[in-house]
Amino acid sequence: MSEHDQFRELIEGYALGSLDEGDRGQLEAHLASGCSDCGAALAEARWLVTQLVYLAPPAEPSEMLRARLLQRVRAEGVNAPSAATAGAPAKSAIPFWVWAGVAALLLLTAYSTWNAKRMGDRITELNAQVGDAVKQREALRQELTAAKHEAVILTDPESRRFTIWPNDKQMPRLEAAWHQNMGIYVTGQKVPMPGKNRVLQLWLISKSGKPMPSRTFWPDAKGKVDLMIEDPPEVMADTKALAVTEEPMGGSPQPTTTPMWVGGVS
Amino acid sequence: MFLAVLTPKQNDDVSSDAALVQQLLRRDVRAFEKLYDRHSRIVYGLVLRILQQASTAEEVVQDVFLQLWRNASQYQSSRGPFVPWLLTLARNRALDNLRLKSERQRRREDQTEELPQIAQTPAYEQALDEKRRAEAVRSLMSSLSAPQKKAIEMAYFEGLSHSEIAEALHEPLGTVKSWIRNGLIRLKEGLQAQAAS
Secondary structure (H helix, E strand, C coil): CCHHHHHHCCHHHHHHCCCCHHHHHHHHHHHHCCCHHHHHHHHHHHHHHHHHHHHCCCCCCCHHHHHHHHHHHHHHHHHCCCCCCCCCCCCCCCCHHHHHHHHHHHHHHHHHHHHHHHHHHHHHHHHHHHHHHHHHHHHHHHHHHHHHHHHHHHHCCCCEEEEEEECCCCCCCEEEEEECCCEEEEEECCCCCCCCCEEEEEEEEECCCCEEEEEEECCCCCCCEEEEECCCCHHHHHEEEEEEEEEECCCCCCCCCCCCEEEECC | CCHHHCCCCCHHHHHHHHHHHHHHCCCCHHHHHHHHHHHHHHHHHHHHHHHCCHHHHHHHHHHHHHHHHHCHHHCCHHHCCHHHHHHHHHHHHHHHHHHHHHCCCCCCHHHHCCCCCCCCCCHHHHHCCHHHHHHHHHHHHHCCCHHHHHHHHHHHHHCCCHHHHHHHHCCCHHHHHHHHHHHHHHHHHHHHHHHHC
16 A cells, blocks of 8 residues: 555545544645645545535524524624625725714814813903903002092192191101192101001091091101092081091091191191 | 425525625625525534534524624635535534533644635535435435444544544444545445436
8 A cells, every 4th residue: 555545545534523643643744745636535525524414313493593693693784894804994884984074073072172171261361361451450540540639639720738747846747739629639758657556647627626537547668658538528628727646557536646747728 | 394405406506605605795684694594404403413402502503603794704615615614614613512511632623723624526416416415325324334324423423533433432443444434435435326326
């Protein structure tokens, strides 16, 4: 028996899958060498082996298996990408342009959200800046108003300018301008700071001699006094003099100390 | 009725199987349904014969057809007819399941893990219709001695090796090899004779 015949005797067993390991290895090596006769014999033997299926008793699978299988296949047919086309790109049931549209929409939504937040932050920032600007504008307006008041009080022909003299000759004098409608403007230089927890308070002394309480104030760090009484009280027409006393913090309804400065309006 | 659905009767049917498999590549559920209705009974009969348990057999049949659905490109008509390919796939799956259950050494794992190899339809096959071929197979196998037929069935339905069969039947290894080879040759010659008659 030739070597080829020896291998040929293994073909049926190999097709059946019943060869032991040693025989199988030898035959596979022979087949790998390219023996066309054995290759053709093996292909036919494989077909022959499949005919043994007729030895199996007839049997029929349940309808449930069919229904279950078709349900899965239909679900995968609709939802799952096909693995059948190996190497080919998976084909979606949904057109590409739909996915592209969804992707674009998501990007647009994300950008819109980000942009809205950015705009919101910017608006908040601008609102804060506007608020600051409004406050600055209001402060400027008040300063301008005060300046206008000062200018009117200082320049109006109806205004009266006079000096408020200190009782202590070592103390600086104060200058005052009085306008019937616009108010009173008091200035001074090198005015000493009142004692701890004390303030200076302006008094309007009526023609009857009764002191009417007005604003409290402090000189600034350089001793400058710049006091504006914008809305003069009705009693101003009857005011004959101004006085300044040192009072407790918050001022007093009646003078508690001897006036440090007094000046007649006329 | 059983025989009528065992395998395709005509070349048209064979090519139709191949055409249906091609349609599976396009996710054609109706093509799958046709293939299942055409071949599920023979596949189930084979798997049930191997596993001897209906519920497990149905699971394996389901796996086989799902593999067909998901990997239809694995079958190439140029390498042989569809039904032998499908039956080989089903047998391998069933034997794998059987070995896992019995925790037997997976002697054939290198073969069962891979796809069915080329199975060339012989010329005489085309002269026999489905029913005649099935009857011939049964008749020819019945003509064998009981131990010879048993050895072939143990190899085909139980996936046993020559040495395992020899041990189980208390026969020499050489005897078992001869039984199996001679039995298959006799089957082949019998089918050829049937086709010629």
